[in-house]
Amino acid sequence: MEWSPLIADGHGPVYLRIVQALERAVWSGALRPGQRLPAQRALATELKVDLTTITRAFTEARKRGLIDARGPLGSFVAPPQVELTQLVDLSMNLPPSPGGGQVADVLRRGLSSVLTRSDADNLMTYHVGGGSRADHRAAQHWLKPILGKVDADTLVVTEGAQAALSALLLALTDAGDTILCEPLVYPGLLHAARVLERRLHVVECDAHGMRPDALARIAKERDARVVYLNPTAQNPTAHTMPQARREALAEVIRAQHLLLIEDDPYWLLLEDAPAPLALLAPQQACYISTLSKCLSPGLHTGFVRLPDGMDRQPVLDALRAVNLMAPPLMNALVTQLILDGSAQAMLKLVQDEAAERRYLARSALSPRFLQHCAGVHAWCRLPAHWTDASLTHAARLQGLGIAPSSAFTPDGVAINDAVRISLGAAANRQELHRALRQLDQLMHVAAAESPGWTV
Numbered sequence: 001m002e003w004s005p006l007i008a009d010g011h012g013p014v015y016l017r018i019v020q021a022l023e024r025a026v027w028s029g030a031l032r033p034g035q036r037l038p039a040q041r042a043l044a045t046e047l048k049v050d051l052t053t054i055t056r057a058f059t060e061a062r063k064r065g066l067i068d069a070r071g072p073l074g075s076f077v078a079p080p081q082v083e084l085t086q087l088v089d090l091s092m093n094l095p096p097s098p099g100g101g102q103v104a105d106v107l108r109r110g111l112s113s114v115l116t117r118s119d120a121d122n123l124m125t126y127h128v129g130g131g132s133r134a135d136h137r138a139a140q141h142w143l144k145p146i147l148g149k150v151d152a153d154t155l156v157v158t159e160g161a162q163a164a165l166s167a168l169l170l171a172l173t174d175a176g177d178t179i180l181c182e183p184l185v186y187p188g189l190l191h192a193a194r195v196l197e198r199r200l201h202v203v204e205c206d207a208h209g210m211r212p213d214a215l216a217r218i219a220k221e222r223d224a225r226v227v228y229l230n231p232t233a234q235n236p237t238a239h240t241m242p243q244a245r246r247e248a249l250a251e252v253i254r255a256q257h258l259l260l261i262e263d264d265p266y267w268l269l270l271e272d273a274p275a276p277l278a279l280l281a282p283q284q285a286c287y288i289s290t291l292s293k294c295l296s297p298g299l300h301t302g303f304v305r306l307p308d309g310m311d312r313q314p315v316l317d318a319l320r321a322v323n324l325m326a327p328p329l330m331n332a333l334v335t336q337l338i339l340d341g342s343a344q345a346m347l348k349l350v351q352d353e354a355a356e357r358r359y360l361a362r363s364a365l366s367p368r369f370l371q372h373c374a375g376v377h378a379w380c381r382l383p384a385h386w387t388d389a390s391l392t393h394a395a396r397l398q399g400l401g402i403a404p405s406s407a408f409t410p411d412g413v414a415i416n417d418a419v420r421i422s423l424g425a426a427a428n429r430q431e432l433h434r435a436l437r438q439l440d441q442l443m444h445v446a447a448a449e450s451p452g453w454t455v
Contacts, residue, residue: 003047011352014049018057020356022066026077027360027433033079037067040075065430080430088435089425091401093235093377094297095269096357096424098349103296106342107333113340114332123332129325130316131157138335139303142343143289146267147278147305156304156315159326161265161290163319164302166192168261168286169226170318173198178224182210184408184415186235186263189228193410200410203227209234209241212248219256226259232273233266233375236408236420240374243274250280259307260285265293266375268347269354283307291334293376295346301326301334357423357432364436365421369443376424381417386443388416394442400435 006024010017025031038046040054047054058075061067068078097103114123131139136152143150158164165188173179175197181189183202193200201222204214210229218224229249231241241249253260260277262285267273278285290302306312337343354376361378362370369380382391388404395402405418421439426432 003043007047011355014047015053015057015060018047018054019060019064019066022057022061023064023356023429024359024363026066027429028363031077033077035077036073037075037077080434087396087399087401088431089401090421090423090435090439091403092425093293093420093422094424095294095350095376096353096426097296098346098353099428102349103346106337106346110333110337110340110342114329114336118332123328125328127325127328127331129320129323130312131155131326131331132335134335134339135331138338141338142291143287143303143305146264146276146289147287150305151308153312154306154308154310156306156312156319157326157331158302158304158319159323159330160292160300161263161288161302162188162192163323163326164288164290164304165189165261165263166196166322167315167319168288168304169193169196169198170321171314172226172259172261172286177226178222179226179228180215180218180222180224181228181410182234183410183413184234184237184405185228185410186230187407189263190408190410202410202413208245209239210245210249212245212252215249216252216256219252219258225257226261227253228261228263229277230263230265231277232264233270233377235266236377236403236405237379237418238372238374238377238420239379240270240273246274246277247280250277253277253281253284258284262287264288265290268294269351269375278305283309286310291343295343295350299330299334299337299343301331354424356429357426360429360433361421361423361436364433365440366444369440371418376422378421378423380419380421380443382419382443388419391419391443395439398438398442400439400442402439 003021006021007017010020040058041051044051044054058067062069065078067075069075135157136155139155139157140150140152169192178199178201179193180203181200182205201218203210203218205211231246233240260281262277264276264287276287278287284307286307287305288302291299306315358373361373365380370378371381372379382388388406392402392404403420405415409415423432426435
């Protein structure tokens, strides 16, 4: 096996790159169960690294169940582990856990610091919504890599992105108002619009996303003033809107004095994400960021950066109607983790794990189907013999959960030729790889040929 190219494609310390190379070789079939690995000293010489690095890599590989050590006989590729789970969930979009107990350690240290430095009674009482000064300082730290320096007076801290989105819809629109969006959108918008009696109207798109000319025309025709966009690793399509299209849309938004809700939960998971529209139209953009999609759903905190000069009070009033307050203990924990650097360290672990899972998706899913893969999900177009509903049903019969494209469409839009595949919920990479290979095989067969069972 050619080790050097695989290691060059990895990330992190050299010993972890060696482990990643082992994983990728096992997934691709270049290394098979029972195959003997090179002696550690010989591999160290081949890779021009010290023996300690190889020993550390092999130790980590054993912990991950990749190799078996057999004393004087050497190390061998381990047989696959038997999984007894009933369903592999590829339908729920959430960040992958770094594993190894690292999350538990971060939470334990963070909670200990919060309880040591805070008044416990204060954490158990009612707080004013929108976040404290410390929460705003944490929000500024979190948003700095995305938006640069952010004025604390423009920030609102919420219990997650969904609460933020609902509050913005209440504050910026009235019942019956039209919200402009793309033909495939985050399901949370569909639900919020339906419950709050707002109307979604689709603006035509092309390969780059929402068309600026169509936005300008439909905004006038519909007398609409609010636009919703999820431009980076879009949910569900995983498409990232290029910089030029963002600039063109920002120009229309500025010229027609529209308000933009920019839902951007995956920006930190991309290595080369374009600048948010909030930087291109700062007077018109309400920017939403959340920890739920790039750290953990359990850290359910969202940050909203409002347009320069916008009065925060209507948003705070709407937020109070949606959710009286975010739990003070959770806010305090999130603030602690951000300000002491633990959240950023955890983010790096999630970024690395997500990158490896995207590698698995690109290697396991046929280019014939895979259209986009970014953040924590992939978007697959289906061959003519499948609809999204029929494939979702067939996949569930084989123990796989996937999300049909029809779950992401506003009323009146019919798109049933694609599925979203989420990469974060699978317990580990081995389970994910097996599920992706199984799904790829299923997509290749005709619907009539797919196996089913009656019980």
